[in-house]
Amino acid sequence: xxxxxxxxxxxxxxxxxxxxxxxxxxxxxxxxxxxxxxxxxxxxxxxxxxxxxxxxxxxxxxxxxxxxxxxxxxxxxxxxxxxxxxxxxxxxxxxxxxxxxxxxxxxxxxxxxxxxxxxxxxxxxxxxxxxxxxxxxxxxxxxxxxxxxxxxxxxxxxxxxxxxxxxxxxxxxxxxxxxxxxxxxxxxxxxxxxxxxxxxxxxxxxxxxxxxxxxxxxxxxxxxxxxxxxxxxxxxxxxxxxxxxxx
Numbered sequence: 007x008x009x010x011x012x013x014x015x016x017x018x019x020x021x022x023x024x025x026x027x028x029x030x031x032x033x034x035x036x037x038x039x040x041x042x043x044x045x046x047x048x049x050x051x052x053x054x055x056x057x058x059x060x061x062x063x064x065x066x067x068x069x070x071x072x073x074x075x076x077x078x079x080x081x082x083x084x085x086x087x088x089x090x091x092x093x094x095x096x097x098x099x100x101x102x103x104x105x106x107x108x109x110x111x112x113x114x115x116x117x118x119x120x121x122x123x124x125x126x127x128x129x130x131x132x133x134x135x136x137x138x139x140x141x142x143x144x145x146x147x148x149x150x151x152x153x154x155x156x157x158x159x160x161x162x163x164x165x166x167x168x169x170x171x172x173x174x175x176x177x178x179x180x181x182x183x184x185x186x187x188x189x190x191x192x193x194x195x196x197x198x199x200x201x202x203x204x205x206x207x208x209x210x211x212x213x214x215x216x217x218x219x220x221x222x223x224x225x226x227x228x229x230x231x232x233x234x235x236x237x238x239x240x241x242x243x244x245x246x247x248x249x250x251x252x253x
Contacts, residue, residue, distance in 0.1 A: 007222075008061045010052060010088070011214035014041045014081030015073025015101045016127060016187050018208045021048040023056050023063075024215025031055050032212040041080045049088065063094065065225060067218035069209060070098035072135040072151060072239035073127050082236045095225035096234060097218045101127065102151050104209040104217060105186050106139045111213060113204050115183060122180045124162070126188035132156050132195075134188035135239055140180075153240055156192045159201070 011022045017038035023030045033048035056063055068085040071078045089096045105125035109116040116123055123139040137151045154161055181200050184192065185207035193203050226234050 007064050007219055008056060009065045009067050009097070009215060009218050010049065010056075010063050011067040011099075011211040011218065012045065012049075012081050012085050013069040013101075013104065013209050013211040013214065014045060014077040014084075015069045015071055015209060016077060017074070018187075018210065019044050019048075019077075020211040021045060021052055022211035022214070023052045023061070024067075024212070024218070025061065027216035027219050029212035029215060030059070030061075032210065034210060036208075041077055045080065045084050049084070063092065065095050065097050065218065065222075066092075067097045067099055067211075067214045069101045069104055069211075069214065071101050071237035072129075072153075073101050073209075075238060078236035078238065082234070086231055086234065089226075089231055090228060093228060095227055096231060097221055097225045098234070098237075099214050099217045099221060100151065100237070101209055102135070102137050102139075104213055105207065107213040107217060108210055109183065109185050109204060109207045112207060113183070113185075115202065116185075116204065118181065120179065120181050122182045124182055124184040126184055126186040126192065128186075128188035128191075129153055129240070132191065134186075134192065136162070136184075136188070151237075151239060156195050159196055159198060162196070 008025045011024055013020045018036050019041045020034035022032035033051055035044050066085050066089050068081055085096055102125045106123045109123055124136060126134040126136045129135050133153055133155045135153055183202045183204050185204040189203060
């Protein structure tokens with residue numbers, strides 16, 4: 007299966023062509039705040055590449071969130087337009103899954119048998135969007151994605167069933183590896199020996215191919231596409247513009 011993958015949930019913007027789960031070509035920028043300008047250029051380049059290789063694009067994979075509100079909206083509107091125009095299904099892929107896949111591909115320590123992966127996407131201040139992945143299983147009821155204020159190690163895993171907000175669960179004898187654009191700011195808080203920071207890991211479109219193929223049953227057809235929205239996790243609240251002349 008040939009899939010065009012789009013990832014725009016953070017300051018990194020990327021798109022890739024994947025065939026049978028393997029990336030054939032990726033376009034990526036780490037400049038930030040250029041998603042609306044760069045994504046159409048990347049997509050045109052990748053679709054031209056696919057045609058040159060004699061490949062027929064069979065679906066559009068989209069990083070569905072959580073993440074940057076603006077980045078998710080840009081990626082979603084672009085992907086929906088492509089799906090309508092090319093009559094292709096949309097395959098949403100959880101961003102935290104993509105981040106874990108990137109960690110496994112880029113870091114040997116994240117493949118250790120005792121490793122517990124804790125992806126973190128920046129949600130402003132000391133808050134992160136996070137989850138926990140043990141043995142390549144992320145989206146369980148117990149360990150679903152959530153927004154957590156990292157005030158202490160206790161704010162990331164549960165030591166009591168009486169806590170007001172849901173948090174991650176701790177496993178004895180496991181090593182926790184945390185990464186993503188929200189991870190660095192947590193280093194001063196996560197000081198225990200079983201917590202390990204892995205730098206340089208970001209969600210990239212090239213890691214979406216296998217995940218998208220495994221989620222084909224969740225593909226959204228054009229008949230249902232109009233109702234699709236990104237997974238913001240937190241409710242979006244528009245603030246008043248500070249630009250002179252705008253209200």
